[in-house]
Amino acid sequence: MLDQSVPQLSTRVKMLVVFVLYFAEGLPFGFVYTTLSYYLRSRGVPLEQIGILSLLGLSWSLKVLWSPLADRFGSRAAWLVPAQVTVIVSLLGLAYLAAGPVSLAFWVLVGLLCLGSATQDLAVDAYTIDLLETAELGMANGIRIGAYRVGLIAAGGGVLILSDLVGWSVTFVGVGIIMAALAVTVLVFGPFHLGRPEVAQAQAGQSGFSSIKESARGLMRHPHFAALVVFIIIYKAGDALLGAMVSAFWRDLGYSGTQFGVASITVGKLPAILGGLLGGWLTARWGISRALWLLGALQAVSILGYWLAALPGASSYTIYLATLGDNLAGQMGSAAFMAFLMLLCDKRFSASHYAFLSMLFSLGGRLFGYLGGWLAASCGYATFFFLSFLAAWPAFALLPWVLPVVRQIEAKVVGDQ
Numbered sequence: 001m002l003d004q005s006v007p008q009l010s011t012r013v014k015m016l017v018v019f020v021l022y023f024a025e026g027l028p029f030g031f032v033y034t035t036l037s038y039y040l041r042s043r044g045v046p047l048e049q050i051g052i053l054s055l056l057g058l059s060w061s062l063k064v065l066w067s068p069l070a071d072r073f074g075s076r077a078a079w080l081v082p083a084q085v086t087v088i089v090s091l092l093g094l095a096y097l098a099a100g101p102v103s104l105a106f107w108v109l110v111g112l113l114c115l116g117s118a119t120q121d122l123a124v125d126a127y128t129i130d131l132l133e134t135a136e137l138g139m140a141n142g143i144r145i146g147a148y149r150v151g152l153i154a155a156g157g158g159v160l161i162l163s164d165l166v167g168w169s170v171t172f173v174g175v176g177i178i179m180a181a182l183a184v185t186v187l188v189f190g191p192f193h194l195g196r197p198e199v200a201q202a203q204a205g206q207s208g209f210s211s212i213k214e215s216a217r218g219l220m221r222h223p224h225f226a227a228l229v230v231f232i233i234i235y236k237a238g239d240a241l242l243g244a245m246v247s248a249f250w251r252d253l254g255y256s257g258t259q260f261g262v263a264s265i266t267v268g269k270l271p272a273i274l275g276g277l278l279g280g281w282l283t284a285r286w287g288i289s290r291a292l293w294l295l296g297a298l299q300a301v302s303i304l305g306y307w308l309a310a311l312p313g314a315s316s317y318t319i320y321l322a323t324l325g326d327n328l329a330g331q332m333g334s335a336a337f338m339a340f341l342m343l344l345c346d347k348r349f350s351a352s353h354y355a356f357l358s359m360l361f362s363l364g365g366r367l368f369g370y371l372g373g374w375l376a377a378s379c380g381y382a383t384f385f386f387l388s389f390l391a392a393w394p395a396f397a398l399l400p401w402v403l404p405v406v407r408q409i410e411a412k413v414v415g416d417q
Helices: 010-043 050-054 059-067 067-072 076-097 104-131 134-166 168-188 199-205 208-220 224-233 238-242 247-253 257-286 286-304 302-309 318-344 348-380 381-391 394-416
Strands: none
Touching: 010 050, 010 067, 010 076, 010 104, 010 134, 010 168, 010 257, 050 059, 050 104, 050 348, 059 067, 059 104, 059 348, 067 104, 067 348, 076 104, 076 134, 076 168, 104 348, 134 168, 168 238, 208 348, 224 348, 224 394, 238 286, 238 318, 238 381, 247 257, 247 318, 257 286, 286 302, 286 318, 286 394, 302 318, 302 381, 318 348, 318 394, 348 381, 348 394, 381 394
16 A cells, blocks of 8 residues: 655755765666776776676666556665665675676676666656656756766766775775665655655556556557657667777776776766756757757767777877767757657656656667677777767657657647646
8 A cells, every 4th residue: 555645845855865866876877887897897808798788787778677566566665775785785796706707696796786776766766756846857857967977976987096096895895885875864764755645546446457558558649659769769879889888998098997087077977967957958948859959969979089089199188078078968968868758758657658768768778888899899999989970870860750749749738838
């Protein structure tokens, strides 16, 4: 039985809750895709095998499969805390294995960590939707971007700097301690345990299967639904291809963990926060339909910075400029794209719809990321980065079908106001 009594929280408390939850989201994701990628390369793991991280990360794409269970059974915290405990246990196991060879047990623990983190994300996204009023979404979205990026900084560049000082095992334990503190915060404080009366009323007298069917019909009513699906999968294909290889590229250029860690913060994560805020402002000013292709084109062009950095004789500063441009433009494109995903959601099924749409996006990212390892190994970095640039453009061929859907929904929203 879902709790029908939902205390009213101040906006300030809600924003604090959002910050904590999305910091907790960013921490394990940054650990997997930045720290582990660099760690594996430092241990001599081939690029093809580093691409396995993207396959294990399919948990983030496939969380939609168990999202109906999270909606119908237990509180959000009842899913959130066990998921965080799973992440903590996995981190401690990886710390134990960090000094030895990369074994099957190591990959199993990484897979378990990804599964726990994906379930945490599912509960966090759903709880945030439950918690916020419509008028609070804009402010909360800005805080969400910042908190997530702070988590990425802590688990990415921050951890790499620490690893040079105390070694990998102690560093992995440190990340586990941070996750444990977050789990205790969620477990102890009341604002993380509010009920879901609106969800309960919507599901009353309706079977789980009937609810899933109605949710699916709602999405499929969009015109050109097949084109929308393909567009979501491939919109950030270029970014996904190079994403899993960037830290390995820094390593192969001869940069230390401290150098890469500092760079990932100063010309990586901080510009990404700015890019997300700027992209959100431009999307609000231009409208989603216009921002989707303009910011998407800027996102694609920024990939060429890595191609220039990989050319023979490139200046050592080029990689810094490439990272700066990619993170700034990439998050500007993400702001427009995430607004597009939200626009497609029916508020009656916002959690299920967003889980499904983000699954499509993540699925494309994981598969392209895995392909990136093979392409980088077989083509060399320069050719690989140019192919990543080319891979960013096929999505634009679908805009004649996608943009009319966006404009139709935007016009309806304006008309209803």
